[in-house]
Amino acid sequence: MEEGKDTARALVKIGYDGTVHKYFRHRFAKERFDNELRVLQYLEERGCEFVPRVLSYDVDKLELVTTNCGARVDRMDDDKLKAIFAELETYGVRHDDPTLQNITYRSRDGRFCLIDFEFATILDSSVAAPPPIPVVTGPINADEFIVPAVPTRMKWSGYRHAGKVRPNNEDEFLGVAFNQGEFNYLAANGQSSIDGFDYVFAVSDGMGGERSGEFASKFAIDNITRLMPQRYHLKLKHQAGGIRDCIRELFLGIxxxxTVLGNSYDEGKNMGATLSLAWFVEDRFYFGHIGDSRIYLLPQGGGLKQLTHDDTHVGWLKRKGELNEREARQHPRKNVLSQALGAGNRYVVPQIGEMKLAPGDRLLLCTDGVIEGLWEHSLEDLIRFPQGKLIGEPPAKRIVEAAVAADGRDNATAMVIECG
Incomplete structure (x- = not known):
């Protein structure tokens, strides 16, 4: 069989007869297997013809064998994408990961199809699952189910540019590595073993009159060092919750x-900063965010996903599905923040989260100057598929220089971190 996809959640292989063999693995594999099987059986019973049809399955090996729905789609208009997922709901199922990576094109009948239903919901929960179909019999080769490895190395790049208009740069970025005995500021580009070290990467975009925006972003970044002593006072069993608490306390403290500094002198009134931070601990990363800088996850198998929420009314409308990417970028109030660090806000509520990582996964941290110049599909292409002379450039530099060339009205900063 030919390998089709190998990610932390699943291994997909294509049989010589064209059938798709999906092996669920890693966290909650059984639950995801059960859900995808139930949803696909339900859709077959309802007569939905643009999703995979289950041919067989093996509960013990968590193998699901389905028909092939064609090749993945690289580009699609946002309205068309929404229409395809909306059509699915007429069959009583909501796809809870409505992204381009889950759309394929079936050439034999010219039909766009939907795949990967491990995260999907049957809208009528009272409907019983269809009768089970026969279980797969026969052996599976040992190489057809591979336990995902744990990342052992970290590779990173960071780059910032003032842009074409502004005389100063109010963006900052930072990379540090530390353990109980060492603390190291990282160069803009590098790689290292993650054994025994925590890694923290962050970007910040300052705002305010005179040069107070520049000061605010630098102040936010410099305060990240406060994480270090708190980290090693945590007991192992309290580590995850403790790290999230450390991030929250850091954001609220900044x-x-x-706020105090902004109230202390007129030039600094309402100065503030965005902050997006990623903290790597072994095979997990924790993140904190406030403002309209962003953190994206790019899994090894592709499909860029924004993890953070833009703290703007336009970002809220986009998350609700009322605006697509193009409409959000053209909205006149796209840069009006609903919250940031300082900036005259009385209260702030940072977004805190965590995820598990696999080798080949990448993170992109960037300020809004990058988003002003580049579409999200361009971000992924610049990271995964650089062309010509860009191949030799660090990923962060590729992204920032492309954003400045396309727009350049704002400062632009990016960091790209890859697990190996």
Whole structure:
């Protein structure tokens, strides 16, 4: 069989007869297997013809064998994409990962199809699942189910540019590695073993009169060092919750101090900063965010996904599905923040989260100057598929220089981190 996809959640292989063999693995594999099987059986019973049809399955090996729905789609208009997922709901199922990576094109009948239903919901929960179909019999080769490895190395790049208009750069970025005995500021580009070290990467975009925006972003970045002593006071069993608490306390502390400083002199009134931070601990990363800088996840198999929420009314409308990417970028209030660190906000609520990582996964941290110049599909292409002379450039530099060339009205900063 030919390998079709190998990610942390699943291994997909294509049989010589064209059938798709999906092996669920890693966290909650059984639950995801059960859900996808139930949803696909339900859709077959309802007569939905643009999704995979289950041919057989093996509960013990978590193998699902389905028909082939064609090749993945690289580009699609946002309205067309929404229409395809909306059509699915007429059959009583909502796809809870409505992204381009889950759309394929079936050439034999010219039909766009939907795949990967491990995250999907049957809208009528009272409907019983269809009767089970026969279980797969026969052996599976040992190489057809591979336990995902744990990342052992970290590779990173960071780059910032003032843009074409502004005389100063109010963006900052930072990379640090530390353990109980060492603390190291990282060069803009590098790689290292992750054994025994935590890694923290962050970007910040300052705002305010005179040069107070420049000060605010630098202040936010410099305060990240406060994480270090708290980290090693945590007991192992309390590590995950403790790290999230450390991030929350960091954000709230920066906010309080920027507010005090902003009230202390007229030039700094309402100065503030965005902050997006990723903290790597072994095979997990924790993130904190506030403002309209962003953190994206790019899994090894592709499909860029924004993890953070833009703290703007336009970002809220986009998350609700009322605006597509093009409409959000052209909205006149796209840069009006609903919250940031300092900036005259009385209260702030940072977004805190965590995820598990697999080798080949990448993270992109960037300020809004990057988003002003580049579409999301361009971000993924610049990271995964650089062309010509760009191949030799660090990913962060490729992204920032492309954004400045396309727009350049704002400062632009990016960091790209890859697990190996």
């Amino acid at each position: 906010h309080r101090q920027l």
